[in-house]
Amino acid sequence: MKNTVLKMTIGLGIMALAAQQVQAQARNCAPRADVLQRLAETYGEKRRGIGIARQGAVMELFASDQSGSWTITVTMPDGMTCLVASGRAYEQMADVLPPNT
Template identity: 40%
Template sequence: MFKRLISSALVFGMAAIAPPARAQNCAPREIVVERLERQFNETLSSAGLQSGRSQDVIIEIWSSSQSGTFTVLVSHPTGLSCMVASGHDYFIVPEHKRRNDPAS
């Protein structure tokens, strides 16, 4: 009985401190960037800073105009980047001129 209790506590304790499932799509940023550039011919299209509770992260969109693929990364200050989305048929929405813009 005591052996089962200790085993159960150990298993549940390990599960509680394990990283989230999405962390499996994470790697050092330089490795992720190199793969996106070499394997998918993607380049950085846009990025922005997202303020979080514990730390700020950079949201990056990498894309390829040749293949139409794209990848969304979340890059942490620790140097770790996580792929959160990817797909195909990427397109850029052109900026619309403002109605009051004298140049329009």
């Protein structure tokens, strides 16, 4: 179950990163501690998944069980964290994905 959620999270994060990384870094970045504090205090989000992206970047998925909000962040090696995507209606899935053919 955890592996499936992690794989889905990584896949979504990589796609979002590839499409939006340049724009996100230009507008929505701050030191990691500041971003994590805001996600926790303002949205009640906790880390639900993590993966390694290009150039040593770390992609993380944060979500709230109570509000259903979610956020994907990318943290660069210099400690700056950028918001890549966010949304609502987060649900943790336990479904097994079909094999690739």
